[in-house]
Amino acid sequence: MQLTAPATRRTGIRDTDGMAVASFVLGLLGLLVLNVFLGPIAIALAGVALWRGTTRRGRALLGLGLGVADLLVLVAFMSADNTLSWSL
Secondary structure (H helix, E strand, O other): OOOOOOOOHHHHHHHHHHHHHHHHHHHHHHOOOOHHHHHHHHHHHHHHHHHOOOOOHHHHHHHHHHHHHHHHHHHHHHHHHOOOOOOO
16 A cells, blocks of 8 residues: 555656755855855755756756855855954
């Protein structure tokens, strides 16, 4: 007896679309706060979404770019302060 319906391909696409949007949002938030954590998460989510074939390819690429920008901002502030972290 089967209690749940089998997963369809549409569920997988919806999941990857959600990952693409999440990577964009986390990358955008990472420019403001917690970029050391949110940047790599945005990069990972965008990579997985692109690898799985998301229909929101542009959003995933923006999330990837913003995740990289998060880490570049962190490096720029760290080199300006000569510390291992940055604060405003």
